[in-house]
Amino acid sequence: MTALLLYCRPGFEKECLAEVVDAASHKGAFGWANLQPNSGFVLFETEQAEQVYPLLPKLVFTRDGWPVTERLTELDTQDRLTPIIAAIARLEKRNKAGFGNVSCEYAEGDEFHSTSRFASKFVNPLRQALRREGLLTKKERADLPALRLFFSDSSNVIIGVDSPNCRASWPMGVARLKFPAGAPSRSTLKLEEAFIHFLGSDWREQLADHHTAVDLGAAPGGWTWQLVNQKIYVHAVDNGSMDTQLMDTALVDHVQEDGFIWKPKKRVDWLVCDMVEKPAKVARLMYQWLHQQHAKAAIFNLKLPMKKRLHQWQEIKEELDNLIAEQHPSAIFQARHLYHDREEITVYLNLRNQNG
Ligand SMILES: C[S@@+](CC[C@H](N)C(=O)[O-])C[C@H]1O[C@@H](n2cnc3c(N)ncnc32)[C@H](O)[C@@H]1O
The missing domain is CATH 3.40.50.150 (Vaccinia Virus protein VP39)
Incomplete structure (x- = not known):
């Protein structure tokens, strides 16, 4: 079973799902999701993820998204790296272009704050291990597909590979912009x-x-x-x-x-x-x-x-x-x-x- 992971503003999961269902149906593709209200993500289960993925940049309520290819559950908290590296090695066999970056992602909803702290720390050891194994370019390459890992919590991860053409300007669509000194309002x-x-x-x-x-x-x-x-x-x-x-x-x-x-x-x-x-x-x-x-x-x-x-x-x-x-x-x-x-x-x- 393949899927697409979609990010949206927490509270907009219904709009995100309804819009992708509508866009997919115009391409003869179908899918479903178990929504988690206020989570900030939608896991859209579809056998036609490949067909639906290129539609994402045109959607209004999806901030960013990518196709899911691996799901690892109940990771050993003493050694999460070994099964993750093994899964990525399997992905690499199918993706000859190589991977230009890796990110550890999480949902924006309030319930996921502790996961966000975990994921932000985990990415560095993961990056180093991937480079040691020759699974990631030595320098970041934005022109190559990137490895994307989404942690729903620190023991469950889904993994996918994105395409530079479909990638949002910011990971997870979260635009980190500095408030300019002197501007009169946050808007x-x-x-x-x-x-x-x-x-x-x-x-x-x-x-x-x-x-x-x-x-x-x-x-x-x-x-x-x-x-x-x-x-x-x-x-x-x-x-x-x-x-x-x-x-x-x-x-x-x-x-x-x-x-x-x-x-x-x-x-x-x-x-x-x-x-x-x-x-x-x-x-x-x-x-x-x-x-x-x-x-x-x-x-x-x-x-x-x-x-x-x-x-x-x-x-x-x-x-x-x-x-x-x-x-x-x-x-x-x-x-x-x-x-x-x-x-x-x-x-x-x-x-x-x-x-x-
Ligand atoms: C959300 S605020 C704009 C904030 C502004 N973009 C900023 O960055 O500071 C909306 C503004 O629209 C103005 N407004 C509403 N209806 C208007 C109208 N018919 N003509 C002119 N201004 C209007 C209000 O007075 C209010 O200042």
Whole structure:
């Protein structure tokens, strides 16, 4: 029996499972899971793990995931290494490319804190033993498959091999970003994570020739701060107060207007939006801004209701997919429940209609 290990935000296991079941069924694949509420992971049992695995990067509620090939239970606490190395040696026979890294992983849910401490300590002796046995490259190689071990507790582990193309930007999708000194709110990290996730680690270089942006629902200015930090001039639309230090940069125009009505005089490079409003209303507004060429690309949050979170998103996605298919077939439209997102998801939309 094969499976996929999926990571999600604790509390979103149902959405994670329902979304993967739906995506898999479109490929003629089926599976099931015994959910552990608030654990932060889903073990999706499926005979068609190989077929489903490439779909994971497109899923919204799965932060990271990989195919499971070995399961070891009731490990001897005096010697966990021997059976784990033996299992990995079996895997290596099937994987001629070699392994470029190894990680010991755990679930994010509160119940798993002691396992997280164990796994973080175990990885070093494991790495050394694998190198001694010639089962791991001497230096880390991100271009090769990596060995992934998930400990549900310190005696039970499941093992798999990932593929660099399907790997998330951060192991387990946990974006460890440092809170920047001077940023006015913690939600600044949400926009930073979004840029890295959607544009890639060189996002700052990509933004180097971008000069103007609009931030709808900007106060106190965490998102605006990220843009100003890239020397981008921001029209910050919000009736609330903006951080005074940010205003002192002279790179912010505080517009005290309704974000659903106000429009810029000239098209801007970026539109970002964190207004707390009905998600379908925000998504339509974003599409109209780009379609009517008020901005070139947008990153926005959709606040999802507690119930029917996946259903709400699927309805919005269908509406935008239809508009895009008719009017902007080469558009980029991606969404993700980011590590820094709570009851919301983040969307990247670029209609790629800059020239006309
Ligand atoms: C979650 S906060 C934004 C936080 C901001 N992104 C940051 O990083 O500091 C939502 C903001 O949206 C604003 N807002 C809600 N509805 C709005 C509207 N119709 N027009 C403009 N701003 C609105 C609120 O005043 C609030 O400041």
